[in-house]
Amino acid sequence: MMLICALVGMLLAEETISSVSTILIALIGIALCSGSAAAINQVIDRKADAAMTRTDQRPLPQGELSALHASSFALVIGVAGALILFLYINTLTMILTLASLVGYAFIYTVYLKRATPQNIVIGGLAGAAPPLLGWTAISNTIDPYALLLVLIIFVWTPPHFWALAIYRKEEYAKESIPMLPVTHGVAFTKLQIVLYTIILFIVSVLPYIVLMSGVIYLVSAIILSSIFMYYALKLYFTDDDAVAMKTFNFSIYYIFLIFLALLLDHYLVQ
Numbered sequence: 001m002m003l004i005c006a007l008v009g010m011l012l013a014e015e016t017i018s019s020v021s022t023i024l025i026a027l028i029g030i031a032l033c034s035g036s037a038a039a040i041n042q043v044i045d046r047k048a049d050a051a052m053t054r055t056d057q058r059p060l061p062q063g064e065l066s067a068l069h070a071s072s073f074a075l076v077i078g079v080a081g082a083l084i085l086f087l088y089i090n091t092l093t094m095i096l097t098l099a100s101l102v103g104y105a106f107i108y109t110v111y112l113k114r115a116t117p118q119n120i121v122i123g124g125l126a127g128a129a130p131p132l133l134g135w136t137a138i139s140n141t142i143d144p145y146a147l148l149l150v151l152i153i154f155v156w157t158p159p160h161f162w163a164l165a166i167y168r169k170e171e172y173a174k175e176s177i178p179m180l181p182v183t184h185g186v187a188f189t190k191l192q193i194v195l196y197t198i199i200l201f202i203v204s205v206l207p208y209i210v211l212m213s214g215v216i217y218l219v220s221a222i223i224l225s226s227i228f229m230y231y232a233l234k235l236y237f238t239d240d241d242a243v244a245m246k247t248f249n250f251s252i253y254y255i256f257l258i259f260l261a262l263l264l265d266h267y268l269v270q
Contacts, residue, residue, distance in 0.1 A: 001256060002130045005153065006030050008259045009134025009146060012266055018138075025088045026137035030130070032081025033097045039074035040105035043067050045113075052171040074105075090140045093133055100129040114176070117183040120165075124157035125150075131259075145212050149262075153255065155200045159193040159232060160251040166190070166235075166244040190236045193247070197232040201225040204258060213265045220261030228254050 010023050017023070042049060042060055050061035059065040065073075078101060085094035103126030112119040128150045135146035165172060165179040166186055172179040181189040204225050208218040231247040 001252065002034055002127075003027055003031055004256060005149070005259055006130040006134035006137075008263050009131030009149060010138050011134075011263055012131075012145070012149075013135045013138035013143070022089070022138070025084060026093065026134065029081045029084035029089060029093075030097055030133050030137075032077045032084065033101050034081075036074045036078030036081065037101040037105040039070055039077070040101075041109045043070045043074065044105075044109050048175045048177065051175055052168070054168055054171065085137075089137050092140055092142070093136045096129065096136060097133050100126045100133070114178065117178045117180045119178070120161045120180075121158050124154050124161075127157060128153035145207075145210075148206055148210070148212065149259075151206075152200070152203055152258070155196060155203050156251065156255055159196045159200065159228075160248065160255070162189050162193050163235065163244045163248040163251065167241050167248065194229075194232045194236050197225075197229050201229060207262065213262055214269045215265075216268060217261045217265035220265075221258055224254050224258050224261075
């Protein structure tokens, strides 16, 4: 999904596709750095991962890899990705990609994740970067439209992840990870999901308001955001944790489809 968002950023950065090779090379560089960040995260969290059903089948908890092997792998692909972006794309994209890597792998995983129940909100900025990385890979500039795409993912991240956190509350509590449902309770978390979904609804129509996109996107954003709101409200008024997982699952479809709508609008209205 991260690479899809990066790809959309690339395609929206220009009127027509000018270089398929540039797009592919940029995606490879971003993917390698992203993989490095994910590997570092799993090295740091290997003990907690082993105690949680959601993550206990990962290679490190299963003993299929050592921490040294995983760390070496992360270093190699991280350096390779950064070099690819530096040599074949541009320095700005490399810097922003490495900043995202550090933000997720170290600032979020090492500090924020266990420091505050707002970990997902603050740390979500690193996860929201892909469309900006894609945009800069093509334009070598930080465009306001690209930042708007970042804002959509940034606002989407809390209701997306908190729905999962409600479903996995006991596992997070067992590992003393201060996710919002653990520290403030499920009811408060559900309210936050509703409030963030309302904000997301507003933010999702901004591309149309600022003339970045047209009616195709606007209609899509309204429909998708309304469905997301339905799930958020259904979750708020029920005690069935299975609804939390359904909300989480739809949120993944939401971010994919809303970026697809941006892309369709971009090309079909030309």
